Amino acid sequence: MMNKAYVVIIGGGVTGCSIAYNLAKKGIKDIIVLERKYLSYGATGRCGAGIRQQWGTHQNCILSTESIKIFENMNEILQTKRDIELKQKGYLLLAYSEKELKQFKKNIEIQHEHNIPSTLVTPEEAKEIVPMLNTENIIGGAFCPTDGHANPFLVNQAYADAAKRLGVKFIKAEALGIKKKESKIIGVETNKGFIETTRVVNAAGSWSKEIGSMVGIDLPVYSEVHEILATEPVKPILNPMVMSFSHNFYCQQTPHGSFIMGMSPIEKVKDVSWQFLERMTKKISTLLPPTKNLRIVRQWSGYYNISPDKQPIVCESEEIEGFYMAIGFSGHGFMLSPAVGILMSNIILKEKLQWDVTLDIGRFKRKEIIEEPSVV
Ligand SMILES: Cc1cc2nc3c(=O)[nH]c(=O)nc-3n(C[C@H](O)[C@H](O)[C@H](O)COP(=O)(O)OP(=O)(O)OC[C@H]3O[C@@H](n4cnc5c(N)ncnc54)[C@H](O)[C@@H]3O)c2cc1C
Numbered sequence: 001m002m003n004k005a006y007v008v009i010i011g012g013g014v015t016g017c018s019i020a021y022n023l024a025k026k027g028i029k030d031i032i033v034l035e036r037k038y039l040s041y042g043a044t045g046r047c048g049a050g051i052r053q054q055w056g057t058h059q060n061c062i063l064s065t066e067s068i069k070i071f072e073n074m075n076e077i078l079q080t081k082r083d084i085e086l087k088q089k090g091y092l093l094l095a096y097s098e099k100e101l102k103q104f105k106k107n108i109e110i111q112h113e114h115n116i117p118s119t120l121v122t123p124e125e126a127k128e129i130v131p132m133l134n135t136e137n138i139i140g141g142a143f144c145p146t147d148g149h150a151n152p153f154l155v156n157q158a159y160a161d162a163a164k165r166l167g168v169k170f171i172k173a174e175a176l177g178i179k180k181k182e183s184k185i186i187g188v189e190t191n192k193g194f195i196e197t198t199r200v201v202n203a204a205g206s207w208s209k210e211i212g213s214m215v216g217i218d219l220p221v222y223s224e225v226h227e228i229l230a231t232e233p234v235k236p237i238l239n240p241m242v243m244s245f246s247h248n249f250y251c252q253q254t255p256h257g258s259f260i261m262g263m264s265p266i267e268k269v270k271d272v273s274w275q276f277l278e279r280m281t282k283k284i285s286t287l288l289p290p291t292k293n294l295r296i297v298r299q300w301s302g303y304y305n306i307s308p309d310k311q312p313i314v315c316e317s318e319e320i321e322g323f324y325m326a327i328g329f330s331g332h333g334f335m336l337s338p339a340v341g342i343l344m345s346n347i348i349l350k351e352k353l354q355w356d357v358t359l360d361i362g363r364f365k366r367k368e369i370i371e372e373p374s375v376v
Contacts, residue, residue: 016203017159018341024166036174046302070338091147185322206303233257
């Protein structure tokens with residue numbers, strides 16, 4: 001095993017691989033990605049695959065629009081072996097109350113400042129977009145035609161392959177501890193030996209808090225189990241992702257024909273549950289009645305790593321020199337991963353940030369927090 005590196009990235013999910021690729025692309029040598037299981041083992045391989053620009057904060061609008069530009073050209077940029085299955089058929093967000101509709105209006109004003117082509121829609125217009133939609137109790141919605149989804153496994157693999165071609169080393173090993181001298185990183189202890197380095201990136205998703213504790217920092221994030229299921233594939237009948245914040249669910253049909261749908265937990269669960277299966281199927285078969293007869297082929301769970309303002313934390317630690325983190329994606333880290341990889345490369349290489357965003361951990365102490373209002 002290599003025992004010296006310019007930087008060690010802990011986590012082979014989409015975030016860690018995007019960071020590795022973006023650093024290597026700028027000519028950095030001796031980059032190691034440590035992954036204790038396999039690529040996409042964490043939230044990346046368990047996610048709903050959605051990519052949307054309909055956010056309620058400027059930062060998330062910037063990160064998502066910049067990421068979409070990269071997703072749109074990812075096959076060429078990363079020279080992928082397989083198409084990443086980007087499907088841009090929109091996101092239809094449903095409003096069940098005046099309060100929700102008012103929030104959508106507010107969000108759209110912000111989105112338009114970033115040239116996001118979102119619009120408010122009436123229930124009738126929503127039905128035109130999704131003909132099988134049962135509009136009962138729906139008072140309106142928002143729609144952005146360039147939102148959509150892509151295949152997270154293929155995106156994660158594409159970043160890893162492109163990074164490898166640029167010389168990044170992927171090591172199947174677990175980070176067990178991080179060594180520092182005074183307040184500087186000096187290396188990472190793994191189950192395969194010690195790696196000398198002055199830079200560590202915490203891209204460990206739901207395990208990021210444990211990585212923080214390895215350097216004695218209590219990171220302000222927590223992990224929460226979210227459940228999701230997939231049905232048998234059927235002919236294409238649903239174009240956009242359909243989502244509701246107040247009812248906490250999302251549903252999309254992949255290019256392969258399977259429906260993928262998920263809901264936020266009502267009570268705390270440790271893994272998959274019957275309650276989710278019952279609630280999810282009841283909800284979706286009422287909303288999209290033709291889905292009633294679909295057979296479910298798989299149900300699984302994964303963790304959201306949640307930050308206090310539901311926006312990512314991407315920065316160097318204020319306390320430990322050389323300790324970087326890209327964490328707290330709060331259920332939207334897949335879609336932001338292209339921009340996050342670039343930002344982390346800016347931070348590590350002490351460059352000016354490519355976009356005007358404030359994602360440092362100090363914002364919580366400074367109380368400069370604008371909470372993202374539109375999350376599932
Ligand atoms: C059910 C569900 C639905 C979601 N839907 C969406 C969606 O529609 N759109 C969207 O954008 N996002 C969605 N997300 C969120 C998204 O999946 C995550 O934000 C994103 O995948 C995070 O990627 P990551 O690389 O940061 O973390 P992960 O993919 O979790 O990767 C972290 C990796 O670190 C490794 N690791 C941890 N500790 C160590 C260690 N000590 N040593 C070595 N390796 C270690 C793990 O094995 C893991 O592979 C969803 C998440 C879930 C759970």
